[in-house]
Amino acid sequence: MNNVNIIILIFIQIFNLINSQCNLNGLISCNQVPVECLDCSLTINCIYGEQLSSLCRMLNGSCINNNNKIVSSFQRMYICRYCYQTPLDELACTSNIACRHYQNSNHYKSNCTIADNTQLCLGSRTFYRNIECNWTSGHKKLNTLLISIFFGGLGFDRFYLGHIKEALGKIFSFGGLGIWTLIDSVLIACGYLTPDDGSVYME
Structure with missing residues (x-):
């Protein structure tokens, strides 16, 4: 009873x-x-x-x-569609600034809900979702590219991104006689050369 x-x-x-x-x-x-x-x-x-x-x-x-x-x-x-199938830009998710790209997984588990409280969907409106870790440490892609073009021969671009060993290598090889500088500039422009701490470039 x-x-x-x-x-x-x-x-x-x-x-x-x-x-x-x-x-x-x-x-x-x-x-x-x-x-x-x-x-x-x-x-x-x-x-x-x-x-x-x-x-x-x-x-x-x-x-x-x-x-x-x-x-x-x-x-x-x-x-x-079920609520968990809603596109990411229509969700309100908890952020995790402590995540790092170079960890075992570049995704983190986030608690999400539908941002628009008038939008109908199937199932629970609150759910967990794996979100890509895209934190930034303040490096801008344009700044990095300009440093690479003008001071790449001295390894400043690699120092700026935190790649200390490669930066020392560039200094002692005079930027690979310009070849290494050219390659780094292309890699930065294409987005392949990123900060060493695993962060992404600021917009």
């Missing part, structure tokens, strides 16, 4: 939490109603990427539809 009471209490708390989140101030457009304030019937029997329409019912209150009528249920368009 105690277990039943606990379950009922949990459901009541969840219901109250949803209602408190969905007490919208005044009437808003139905297109702006957050997903957590809606009960939508989504179908999983669809083709990935297909544009579909779902009947959504507001959990609390009403909204204004496209015909300027006050309604409590309306149609909302969505794309047939």
Whole structure:
């Protein structure tokens, strides 16, 4: 009996939490109603990427539809895909500035959610995703290229990027008589020669 009471209490708390989140101030457009304030019937029997329409019912209150009528249920368009299949630029993910490219993996596990709180998708809206580690330590590609062109013979470009051994080699070989300098300039321009600490160039 105690277990039943606990379950009922949990459901009541969840219901109250949803209602408190969905007490919208005044009437808003139905297109702006957050997903957590809606009960939508989504179908999983669809083709990935297909544009579909779902009947959504507001959990609390009403909204204004496209015909300027006050309604409590309306149609909302969505794309047939699970939330974790949403493109990265449409997600809000936790960042990790401690990751490094030269570690065992150049990806880190991030906690992501759908950035647009009105966008419908299948499954859980919060999930983990492996994101490429693209931290920067302040090196700019253009600066590196200019240093390589004008001072590459003295190894300044390699010093700037943190490649100390190669920089000393360039100094003592006079930049490979210009050949090494030319090669480094091409490698920097193509993006193959990057900072030694594993960071990426600043935009």
